[in-house]
Amino acid sequence: MHLSGESVPGATDPARYGLIASALAGRAVEVVAGPAGEPAWSDGHTITVDPDLDPAVLVETVVVQAALIGSGSLSADLMRPLLRKSRIRARYLAIEGPRAVAGLGHLLPRSLQHMVIAESHARSSAESLERARSRGPIPEAAFAMGELRPRDVLTMVRRNESAETTERSGGRAHNQDDGGVGSAGEQSSPQRPDQDIPETPDLILDGPGSSFGARLMRKLIRGSGRVTTDGPIGGDSTSRGGAPNPAARRLSTSPDAATAGTAGADDGPRGMTFRYPEWDARLGRHRPDWCTVREIAADDIHGTDSTAADLGLQRPLSRLGAGIDTRHRQRYGDDIDIDAAVESRVDVLAGTDPGDTFYLATVRCRRDLSALILLDISGSAAELGVGRIRVHEHQRAAVAALATTMHRLGDRVAVYTYSSQGRRDVRIHACKTFDERSDLPMLGRLDALAPSGYSRLGAAIRHGAAIIDAHAGTTRRLLVVVSDGLAFDHGYDLGYGAQDVRRALAEVRSQGTGCLCLTVGATTGSGDLREVFGTAAHAAVPRPDLLAPVITRLFRSALKSAEYQKGSSSR
């Protein structure tokens, strides 16, 4: 029996209501236990409830909070006016809660249909707010609803701003960095409503949430460090004054002399430089030798944790099986194996047993698989993701489990991380090379990682593919990108970066390497991921332990696509 890492909710575990909450909200929502005696509340992604509540009351509060999410009643526009307005907040909930539930009444089970109140005091969320601000009568609550915490909702909204809004504010965001507001928004601990404080207007953007744009904004903020307006944006840039990055110090400082896919003449003992083109969609051509990638050898440093969680990946990954091959002398097949048929006829004429194996069959028969895993350690990975755990922790756990599982299945596995500080400083750190026999040092190196900088994903993908070409040594190859889905760097904005990434992935596939993109724990929307990853196999899972159910299909799809592309290009 397959056991996932996820525990089954107990009888009093509010997590049992996660699915109905997700169904009503229209997206993945978790229900978690909060302090006893506190009313239920939601930040728009997680609903916190008192586990000691009567189950009938508890489910009502979950339904209301989920319906508020699903009906858009917790948008920034509606929440901002409720900051520090406890009376209006309570009135808004009393009007909007039943309205939201009624709007989704067709999804409620019969046992909860009593929550669907036909008579509504408002026709929209905005009207609910308007009525809440008035002094008119409000409906008496017919069921438990919990409370609203606008500040916590706005904190999450900030992490989910629209890509459109962020694109529009890209240059402005740089100035915000200069203005020293970069640390704002990192406060993640939930606060009581009475602790609400006015939000910094510049950092709260209106509109429906798009986590893609939010992560872009965070990358600007988190990666900024001690940035100045000179040189590449992002902290720890070696091109400016101040303390250089310890990793960069190990690199050669002579000009890059390498061409794509080949090591430079200035290779140092622990760092080599490479140059790669970049696709400029506006020009409709590659910019040759545009990006300089520094590959930094595996460090001896490592963290304290050298274990990888068992995420139940072994069984699905072991099913990957093999490629197509032709086998002779089969009992069934597409064509007659002429040699076998002739021998069979001779046997008949000689009076001996002719057997019945004289067909050619195409069958799957070998694994012969290698995978290079590219882990995004740019600054945005330090942000909190699903379950209020850093995206980096989610990603690292997924990479550790994926790499160790494949390693133990006999596949050749390499793990590299990437981050960047402009096109001249794309850093690829080796956590495990293909030739490294043990996977234990890799686990220590993964534990020691600290996210920083930006992500020039196209260059990282091209370099990963070059490593695969040079060192994988198998007929079936995979490039696995584990990222929050955001490709952004200096001179590498949202649209430009997405085009370059899609181009890079297509190039890699055409060389016969399958591409697979995973987003783990980030709140990036699937539409945003499609924008970046295009037709490459990709998936977003909220937690690493939920990789197992999807991983086989993703791997198969990536390998199948690469086999087809390779076949097409060879023709």
Place this chain on the structure above:
Amino acid sequence: MTSERPYYQPVGNEERVFKAAYAQQLPVLLKGPTGCGKTRFVEAMAHDLGRPLITVACHDDLTTADLVGRYLLRGGDTEWVDGPLTRAVRTGAICYLDEVVEARQDTTVVLHPLADHRRELPIERLGETLTAAPGFCLVVSYNPGYQSVLKDLKDSTRQRMVGIEFDYPSEEVEIGIVTAESGTSRQVAADLVRFAQAIRRLDVPGIREVSSTRVLIAAARLTEAGLPLPEAAQAAIVAPLTDDRAVGARLAELLALYLPD
């Protein structure tokens, strides 16, 4: 072919589009989630048009020979055996390739000359090219599926098809279908449909598909056979959705909310 028309409840213009495509000898691509009625729709169309229907369930080991045919050895002689596609081309049948994206793309390339104005099937092993008999119609289906994983039907194949998109029917229509197909009461059908609609809004890894109309009918039929509704729903709806124990347990919790004992 059965004399009675297979039950199919139209939800849009799909019947008119199909019959127009058939009249113009255009191949048809049916897109939609599992169990939404694609196969039943083709059966109903074959009945209406009076053509035999040959169905092939595609899989990733399906080869061209499986579709077109192969030589077999009989004693000292070889004997050619038509595959289902060739049979349909010769007899003017409707050939339905179910879940065509599951087939290898080097296999589906054989469809190209059949799917355009040529309506021809080259059979290399025989050294001949068959022209499709009048009445032949190629119909393929696939499930756009989970994110980009299954979106790999070749563009050149896709471009030859008239597309008809399917989705699960509206609540009222689906209740009617479940009632008509199973003979269950309207209330049972309504409870099942509501449960399915909640599942269809879930975006939870571990659930490979959502609950189809087909599984609702199966659950309703189990109740008609005397099984209590929660047990029927557990067996027909929840159990097929996932192999993950934790996800299965969470679905069972959801089931307990929607269809309590």
